Amino acid sequence: xxxxxxxxxxxQDSRSxxxxxxxxxxxxxxxxxxxxxxxxxxxxxxxxxxxxYNNPGLLNLARSEKxxxxxxxxxxxxxxxxxxxxxxxxxxxxxxxxxGLNQVFTAGCGSTANEIAFKAAFMYQQTVRRGNKDFTxxxxxxxxLNEAPGSPDTKILSFRTGFHGTLSATRSxxxxxVDIPSFSWPVAxxxxxxxxxxxxxxxxxxxxxxxxxxxxxxxxxxxSQVAAIIVEPIQGEGGDNHATPYFFxxxxxxxxxxxxxxxxxxxxxxxxxxxxxxxHEHWELDTPPDFVVFSKRLQSAGVYHNLSTRPPQPFRNFNxxxxxxxxxxxxxxxxxxxLTHNLAENATVVGEYLKEGLNKLSTLYPTQVSKVRGQGxxxxxxxxxxxxxxxxxxxxRQHGYDILMIFHKI
Amino acid sequence: xxxxxxxxxxxQDSRSxxxxxxxxxxxxxxxxxxxxxxxxxxxxxxxxxxxxYNNPGLLNLARSEKxxxxxxxxxxxxxxxxxxxxxxxxxxxxxxxxxGLNQVFTAGCGSTANEIAFKAAFMYQQTVRRGNKDFTxxxxxxxxLNEAPGSPDTKILSFRTGFHGTLSATRSxxxxxVDIPSFSWPVAxxxxxxxxxxxxxxxxxxxxxxxxxxxxxxxxxxxSQVAAIIVEPIQGEGGDNHATPYFFxxxxxxxxxxxxxxxxxxxxxxxxxxxxxxxHEHWELDTPPDFVVFSKRLQSAGVYHNLSTRPPQPFRNFNxxxxxxxxxxxxxxxxxxxLTHNLAENATVVGEYLKEGLNKLSTLYPTQVSKVRGQGxxxxxxxxxxxxxxxxxxxxRQHGYDILMIFHKI
Numbered sequence: 001x002x003x004x005x006x007x008x009x010x011x012q013d014s015r016s017x018x019x020x021x022x023x024x025x026x027x028x029x030x031x032x033x034x035x036x037x038x039x040x041x042x043x044x045x046x047x048x049x050x051x052x053y054n055n056p057g058l059l060n061l062a063r064s065e066k067x068x069x070x071x072x073x074x075x076x077x078x079x080x081x082x083x084x085x086x087x088x089x090x091x092x093x094x095x096x097x098x099x100g101l102n103q104v105f106t107a108g109c110g111s112t113a114n115e116i117a118f119k120a121a122f123m124y125q126q127t128v129r130r131g132n133k134d135f136t137x138x139x140x141x142x143x144x145l146n147e148a149p150g151s152p153d154t155k156i157l158s159f160r161t162g163f164h165g166t167l168s169a170t171r172s173x174x175x176x177x178v179d180i181p182s183f184s185w186p187v188a189x190x191x192x193x194x195x196x197x198x199x200x201x202x203x204x205x206x207x208x209x210x211x212x213x214x215x216x217x218x219x220x221x222x223x224s225q226v227a228a229i230i231v232e233p234i235q236g237e238g239g240d241n242h243a244t245p246y247f248f249x250x251x252x253x254x255x256x257x258x259x260x261x262x263x264x265x266x267x268x269x270x271x272x273x274x275x276x277x278x279x280h281e282h283w284e285l286d287t288p289p290d291f292v293v294f295s296k297r298l299q300s301a302g303v304y305h306n307l308s309t310r311p312p313q314p315f316r317n318f319n320x321x322x323x324x325x326x327x328x329x330x331x332x333x334x335x336x337x338x339l340t341h342n343l344a345e346n347a348t349v350v351g352e353y354l355k356e357g358l359n360k361l362s363t364l365y366p367t368q369v370s371k372v373r374g375q376g377x378x379x380x381x382x383x384x385x386x387x388x389x390x391x392x393x394x395x396x397r398q399h400g401y402d403i404l405m406i407f408h409k410i
Numbered sequence: 411x412x413x414x415x416x417x418x419x420x421x422q423d424s425r426s427x428x429x430x431x432x433x434x435x436x437x438x439x440x441x442x443x444x445x446x447x448x449x450x451x452x453x454x455x456x457x458x459x460x461x462x463y464n465n466p467g468l469l470n471l472a473r474s475e476k477x478x479x480x481x482x483x484x485x486x487x488x489x490x491x492x493x494x495x496x497x498x499x500x501x502x503x504x505x506x507x508x509x510g511l512n513q514v515f516t517a518g519c520g521s522t523a524n525e526i527a528f529k530a531a532f533m534y535q536q537t538v539r540r541g542n543k544d545f546t547x548x549x550x551x552x553x554x555l556n557e558a559p560g561s562p563d564t565k566i567l568s569f570r571t572g573f574h575g576t577l578s579a580t581r582s583x584x585x586x587x588v589d590i591p592s593f594s595w596p597v598a599x600x601x602x603x604x605x606x607x608x609x610x611x612x613x614x615x616x617x618x619x620x621x622x623x624x625x626x627x628x629x630x631x632x633x634s635q636v637a638a639i640i641v642e643p644i645q646g647e648g649g650d651n652h653a654t655p656y657f658f659x660x661x662x663x664x665x666x667x668x669x670x671x672x673x674x675x676x677x678x679x680x681x682x683x684x685x686x687x688x689x690h691e692h693w694e695l696d697t698p699p700d701f702v703v704f705s706k707r708l709q710s711a712g713v714y715h716n717l718s719t720r721p722p723q724p725f726r727n728f729n730x731x732x733x734x735x736x737x738x739x740x741x742x743x744x745x746x747x748x749l750t751h752n753l754a755e756n757a758t759v760v761g762e763y764l765k766e767g768l769n770k771l772s773t774l775y776p777t778q779v780s781k782v783r784g785q786g787x788x789x790x791x792x793x794x795x796x797x798x799x800x801x802x803x804x805x806x807r808q809h810g811y812d813i814l815m816i817f818h819k820i
Contacts, residue, residue, distance in 0.1 A: 008496040011504055011513055013488075015724035021490040023479050034493045045486040046730045058482040063473070069433050071481065072468040072740065074709060076455040080431040083444050086418040094421055103421055108518045109731065119590055126589035140584040144570075146592035150584065154591055160554075165729065174550040174560065175725055179536035180529055181564055181593060182556035296730065299484060314425035315585055319575065320456045320706065321519060330482065
């Protein structure tokens with residue numbers, strides 16, 4: 001491994017590498033490295049492998065003529081959609097479209113998908129503000145100079161410790177943001193729940209109410225400048241922070257009351273791992289979110305929305321590739337596997353078993369294991385300090401578990 | 411086609427579609443549509459198909475075991491590089507690394523590659539400003555609130571009618587920018603050359619000097635706030651605007667004199683189409699650009715740079731996938747084809763032949779064909795007005811040429 005990374009390090013930053021991977025030798029939930037070590041992989045390429053390594057069905061798909069042709073002839077989907085594109089979208093993303101949303105904008109990665117949702121939200125709000133009229137000459141000219149009114153000072157509200165790729169809305173870790181210019185966008189508090197949940201119902205409810213009030217105050221402070229809020233169902237990169245349906249229902253009420261759009265970032269929570277196909281299904285909202293963003297496990301990224309947020313003019317939310325057909329074929333297969341084999345329900349069963357074990361450990365070793373939390377297999381616990389965390393991670397690694405170490409606040 | 415687009419339009423914005431493509435039926439330079447029409451394709455999926463449709467060598471590659479495995483087991487390259495990643499980078503992108511640059515940061519698309527270059531430039535400049543010292547606590551805390559000093563007001567200077575995907579630096583068309591917030595970044599004039607070049611040497615020289623002076627004045631106006639400039643060798647999306655090596659050499663001198671980094675956006679000009687592998691080779695710079703960005707024809711996107719612009723800390727310029735191995739395999743094959751068959755030189759030969767013909771037409775029909783310009787096969791001409799342009803485009807289409815219509819200023 002040292003030799004491989006040394007060679008790589010000469011031409012590309014390899015300081016973040018944990019191991020050098022033997023792709024062919026990795027099977028199911030087990031990842032193999034260049035030195036022959038086999039590890040149980042609960043990290044799964046930063047949550048982007050949905051149904052295991054070298055899944056036989058996926059390998060067959062990748063050997064099919066349609067995959068081979070589409071992979072070397074990648075189309076510019078916005079201008080030259082292939083003959084099977086509509087059918088592929090129907091059988092993949094639309095098959096699991098969140099309730100109330102029937103449009104899908106495909107994209108290359110989670111960050112760009114979030115930005116596509118931001119742009120759609122900005123366009124929608126500005127269209128409403130100008131009363132559906134044509135752009136003025138002043139708007140069209142000033143935007144080329146990055147000046148108002150064409151480049152308006154509209155904002156996306158995000159939450160403390162949230163991660164969305166696109167940096168002005170990301171608030172998880174300084175190392176990703178420091179030295180980079182950012183828009184002056186508001187950040188609202190995210191609930192800091194106490195565990196175990198059943199012993200802290202009253203405290204947690206008031207903590208969530210506090211965050212809801214703060215969110216609405218921020219929206220009103222920048223009256224009509226907040227185009228949308230963006231929120232993750234579970235803040236993964238920020239340290240596995242959860243909130244209850246009460247909080248998310250409250251957010252939906254606030255956004256409706258203030259004519260603000262709601263973007264749910266399911267890049268890390270989507271595709272079944274929380275026990276539902278989409279984590280926001282747990283909330284049972286009366287009104288669907290305006291945008292649901294996906295990526296990672298589905299390999300294809302994109303944004304669900306509905307017709308009202310399709311911009312009135314074409315070419316406004318547009319790019320060269322607009323996604324990738326082979327990643328949609330891959331999503332189609334994986335979605336079918338997840339639905340056919342009830343993998344979301346299975347995540348609940350496996351997750352409950354794991355949490356039960358962790359809760360027992362937590363009673364025995366509270367400094368090592370505390371705040372056990374999670375939905376489905378999206379599970380975390382805290383350690384009292386980083387030394388204990390690193391020791392556990394190293395020990396797990398030596399016992400053959402490749403586990404994710406979140407640099408969580410302590 | 412109408413039926414296919416109607417079905418697609420119900421679930422995805424299809425107003426930008428020109429035709430529905432039969433991928434299997436497209437061969438070499440010819441694209442086939444769902445109705446059986448075969449068109450000579452000089453547009454090539456918005457300049458993203460380098461060596462034709464269904465190239466037999468690429469089809470073989472896509473049937474190889476390493477392609478099949480890597481395509482369904484897409485790794486998170488920053489954390490788990492596969493065993494052949496260093497070798498693949500050496501044999502693909504590094505094989506054609508621009509002179510003076512020996513690092514490559516791989517990415518998903520041109521827009522994100524440009525943003526990766528922006529981030530690297532910001533990090534470099536801020537590191538220099540703090541004298542290579544550690545971040546202050548104030549910087550680390552303020553950046554999470556999108557406030558100075560952690561989120562500094564540094565800028566990227568771009569050029570009028572330039573296109574870079576990332577909107578604050580893009581200045582080509584209002585329709586892409588209107589209603590979207592933008593950073594207050596400076597825009598410099600890009601030379602508006604007169605044609606034919608040999609009859610306008612003096613005028614063009616003074617036009618380029620004017621633009622150079624304006625660029626340096628803008629940089630000095632925002633003293634030390636312009637971290638980098640970004641420029642395309644040929645402004646494609648902005649209407650095929652060219653400048654001479656005198657202009658680009660001048661930009662390099664200005665950036666060196668003012669400690670500003672230089673990003674050359676070769677997303678649309680790279681991979682041989684201008685007669686050199688990289689269009690900026692035509693300039694014969696004494697000092698290489700700090701960053702060269704690529705995408706489109708190479709299928710993989712990325713940024714060339716050197717060690718001095720690798721950030722001092724890991725995980726700062728980082729994301730989940732950091733590129734895609736199969737697109738690097740594809741680039742490796744295509745680069746080998748381009749070099750082995752001298753396709754860049756061939757673009758010069760074919761391009762000169764085409765320009766000769768267009769110049770003859772220009773003499774005969776000056777309202778239909780004027781300002782014939784281009785390098786290699788990256789060729790354009792102007793029409794006197796949009797009616798003439800649309801008539802020519804329609805007529806070409808009916809004669810079997812699928813040609814790109816740029817909505818150019820008239």
